[in-house]
Amino acid sequence: MTISKEKYMIKNIAVAAFILMFYSGIAQDTEETIWVWETFKDTRIINGHSVETGMKGEGKFIISHRFGKINGGGYELFGLDQSSIRFGLDYAINGKFDVGIGRSSFGKTYDGYFKYRVSKQREGAENFPISVAYMSSTALNTLKWLDPDRKNFSTSKLTYTHQLLLARKFSPGFSLQIMPTLVHRNLVGTALERHDVLSLGAGGRVQLTYVIALQFEYYYVLPNQLLDKYKNSLSFGFEFQTKAHVFQIHFSNSTGMIAPIYITETVDSWSDFSIRLGFNLTRDFKLGTRNFKE
């Protein structure tokens, strides 16, 4: 097995960024602990989760679209004639623990997740250089069986994702997140594919103005786990914040909006502009009451 030079470089950059995140967290002791807020503005970066969890009692309705490939030309209105959609509903139980469900048109997939924020970046009297969260999800593809005559198991359509989210807000203008991810698929297409797919994601946010930010997200799938036709997911986009809304518009080579799809089923590539315009529209609303503390 040989790792391409490009992949080797990406791997090194990821490791260097991770070390930098810890190294730059060394701060001088002060009396007060300063908690770092809004590493990301939303609970999603583009396709994947950010380290953020909602405020207690906060509900979040997310409508996400990924259109067709922009290289389809004017006839396809640059991909706008097709779209893949996911509706999602999230709920923040206590400010650290989020749960959510969703349904994607891609693979007619239902998914559910929970995310727990283990620790939060802080400086001063208590010093911890990064925010840490763990996300776990299950997805069920409900497409009809390709071959209904063979013996099929409903569990074959299940996939599981475990993700560690490690993020640091370096400044009010820049945040970086690294996400080691494991996707387990109960059934794979060929014997050449792994059931367990390991990947390392990196995402970031560059604040441009108070309401606009540039965001990016990349998932590097470690070699020899998927067929060669599958590509790493790479996305760039802008995020706009308005009252109780977050609107994200972006370009991505992935169609899926949940980890098992964008990590293991991305077949398009940026190199030939097989990319898609997409957006996430997030609407926050209060279902429960937040924690009011003295």
Add this chain to the structure above:
Amino acid sequence: MKRTAFLFLACATCFLALAFVTKPTFEAQTNVVDVLKQFGEPMPDHYLSYDTVLVRKGRDLVFTGRTTNQSGKPSKYISKYFVCTNCHNTVQEDPVIYDLNPEKRLDYCIEKGIPFLQGSTFWGIANRESWYNDDYVKKYGELVYVANNSLREATQLCAIECSQGRPLEKWEEDAILAYYWSLQLKMEDLNLSDKDLEIVRNGLSKEGDEAEFYVDLLKSKYATRSPATFMDPLDDKKKGYPHKGDPKKGREIFEISCRHCHQEGGVSDFLLDYSKYTMKYLKKNLYKKNRFSLYEIIRKGTYSMPGAVPYMPHYPKEKMSDQQIEDLVAFVLLNS
């Protein structure tokens, strides 16, 4: 012998009677309402007898929006969005309590490290005689008619409209009133001069019309109402108010007023921090006619709408002066 014994008993009885019938007086810790009562003032309608348990429950409701109910279980939150202390202090906030001046209040709040807010402090609110005064009728219409003369109704209005919550149950209303009464004014809070103290002490036996002078004297030493004058935002925002802004004061206002709600993890999702992004954003909108302009939002606030229930109450003139708005603007301009 019998005569001597009778005289002795009569003298002893007189002595005891004199010993028990003492001259009315008060101490520094005496409640102002109790002294007023000695002058024949009736106890306010919102007066109630209370104990420490009821006060504790009222305090819980004021600070966290819920407490334990009669069954010992957590009560329902009054509001999903706000608690009382988002807009009200619970300690003295004016250095001179009969002179409700925003400039002096700001200095006092800075000195004491307390927030500088739109609402009046609950400290001494039980001693007030009217609430939602003056221009609040413009905001709440006929709802103010009942709230204006009743602290119970004013508290209900606050729960339902101001905090966008639910009506208070009777026991919750009582608990909050009990908490208010635990923050009532004591004689020492009035800062009476020695001369005034002597006048009041000497007048304690007075009744009827004669007592009126003393009642007026005492009530002149604290605010019995908090005036509220609503101001329109400036038309010519570039020209600003005719005051020179002090950015140092502006920074204090930004911290203890704006960021009371707009801090990290605060009651508002609209974060206002000290980053250049925030300052530039505030500057960019400063002269516009929208709710993101400081000139507009301070004087008009925002309104609760379906789908966007949380809102920002505005600052009447008595809660933030034109000078203080200019101070805040100067701070933003300096840092943007």
